[in-house]
Amino acid sequence: MLVDKQRAEAYLPEQRYPLPLSSAMPDVWELWQRAKTLEWDPQTDIPWEDLHPERYSAEQLLAAQMYWSRRTWGEYGAISESPALLLRFCLERRLPDLQFFFTMRTMEEGRHAEASWLMAERLGRYFPQPQNPPTAGAVGTHGVRRMAFDPETSLEGIFASLVCAAEEILIDVFKSTVHKATNQAVRRLMELILRDEVRHIAFGWQCLDAWAPSFTPETVRNIEKAVTAMIENVEFRGYRNLWLAIEGGSATPAEIDADRISCEAGLGGNTPEDEMRVFPEFLAKIRKRMAPWGVNLPMFEHPRLGTV
């Protein structure tokens, strides 16, 4: 297994030493410290007794089951992003602060997947796949694992697209809609996920802010390309919300409408009006935030959002 391949130099040589472990990025180290003290267990830390699915209509329950099933698929995909990126850190000999933080991130994404799955289950049913399988291409992955092993995509580009774009919009929507979750079990779950994700996002911005002075024009282009691809090929294909899918894909009307119905029932999710408000604000925010790095994000055309 090892010897033959090592002799054939099939594996890249890894340089581990010297291995200094003192924090070189104190802000990131602090996030790692906080992550260790803010653990929670989906089985016991959500007030499941307050869920009361019997109080909702069949239509509302179906929508919420679909919404939380979709969240599960996304969170499940995120479980393997972190180890993929960890290996990239390892091969590029990135700072230990990053590696420590990402070990916890893996666990947190697993926790979010379990919690979202439990929520769908306890609302009556978890859907293990989209109703029309081709939709799986839109909602199943945003391609970060593939990017993690693509030498053409810089780590800075991956962080900017995954953390500062995909996770940022997710959390912006969560933040602006958590108050609509009138169901106490749902609200608590959203708050707990939000608490973890805020750290994930802070990590991305802190890294990129720290590295920005050393960005080359190529790094900047790489960030622009990766973020643009995340918006156009992932967000606008309905990865997070099928209502945003430009071509509609093969999602059923029930799937597309699930977020709105679930949200209006207080069971999590968001409405098209929320998207119309939050998405442009999100884009304006990251455009402004990335500008000092020399990053210019283009304007995006969307049939429902307009020019954003």
Place this chain on the structure above:
Amino acid sequence: MLAERLGGYEPDPGEPGLARVSNQPFAQVALDGDVPVEAYIAALGALDDQLDLNLYVSHLQQSKDETVRTALRLIASDRARHVAFAWAFLDHRVPALDARGRSAVIDAVHDVLANVILAGYRNTWLLPEKSREPWLGAEEETARQGLGASSAAQERSVLRATIAQVRERFAAWKLELPRVEHAELGAI
């Protein structure tokens, strides 16, 4: 933190032999399509993690310092879950493997045992003689002071017991781990 609080963490082995053997590309092996996942888990989880756990338990038994004992106990309890995962996974998968899959499991375990573990990956006394110091002396002293190590003799018996334990568990699946020849240890 333990190294730091004992006065100083050493970031570099400073000895090429030790640096080489303690830096294995296991993360890349995990993504190697030629290595079935069962083979990887058998070699790294059932053999190497099991040895690591058994060594931690040995160090714990030799330790007198309460802080060190607490650290070792906590590490060992995590490691025990990792090992339990490996055996549970293999128990789930091995019975359904075909002859090729079974052979890959044995080859991987044999490879890691012969070329990684017996080369000194976990045990300094197994390194080539010129690569052992000052680390072996430091471990002996650490063991004598009860600060979280075992003597070479104690580690030798842990290693033999672990290999016997792994061989016995594999035998339950009718997998036979061949003997490995080692210059100092003989046939193991």
